[in-house]
Amino acid sequence: MTETLAQLFEDASARHEAWGLRLLSWREIVAWADEWVLALPEIPDDLLAVSLSREPTREAQDGLTRLAGQSSGSAVVPYLRALWARKRAAGELDDFEITRQAWRLTGGSIPYDSDDFLVLARMDHFSDEADGIYQLTAEQRAKARRHLAQEVAWFLAGETGHLEAAWDEIAAAGERAEPVWHPNPPEARQAQALFAKVNVRRL
Structure with missing residues (x-):
């Protein structure tokens, strides 16, 4: 795992928890995903699913959950x-x-x-x-x-x-x-x- 991907997963874990607590809107989650899409040379499918969503569909939420699941949770x-x-x-x-x-x-x-x-x-x-x-x-x-x-x-x-x-x-x-x-x-x-x-x- 590259350092960049590790940071993505840590960021995803933090946003996933914030979404669960209703501290972030889904629009804010999508904006975060869009920033990562622009920064990465290769885009993970789960990140793309979040970025392309405009509503918190099951597919998009599952994508965020899978990204978060690869983190240590330290963030x-x-x-x-x-x-x-x-x-x-x-x-x-x-x-x-x-x-x-x-x-x-x-x-x-x-x-x-x-x-x-x-x-x-x-x-x-x-x-x-x-x-x-x-x-x-x-x-x-x-x-x-x-x-x-x-x-x-x-x-x-x-x-x-x-x-x-x-x-x-x-x-x-x-x-x-x-x-x-x-x-x-x-x-x-x-x-x-x-x-x-x-x-x-x-x-």
Whole structure:
């Protein structure tokens, strides 16, 4: 495989994920494919199928999927970070939606043992607090919303330096909230699972 084709596959993987999350329109996917068609001396059939489509037909989507399947997936998270950051700045995506979309990448593009996963786990935790799942006060939800905004900013920037000092804080928050979770088993189990992952990561 040439370096150029490897880059095509990585690009395709990133666009494929962005299309699945509805972060890109099909027109944008086609424009990307057109650029590659002009740059390559030999055009893969799957790329041509995407470039020649004007609607997301099954053939075109399958072509994009096959191109993406030949990648390592290393470009997915950096590309999505840039898209999320742009759409967040434009007011097109809020922190709750970014958290929801990013969570879909866990276990794959975002491994469970990575620092990115731990930042995302904190985002998910604060998102739940902020949207009222834990029956917190308005002041507590507002505080959680501020925490969520900061965690999302760190996640989009790829910053993980705050993690080491954050675990005691989130564990203490869990202990304080335990009486609230107790009558609500699904949320209690989710919280306990999060703190178990935190404790494992700290060892």
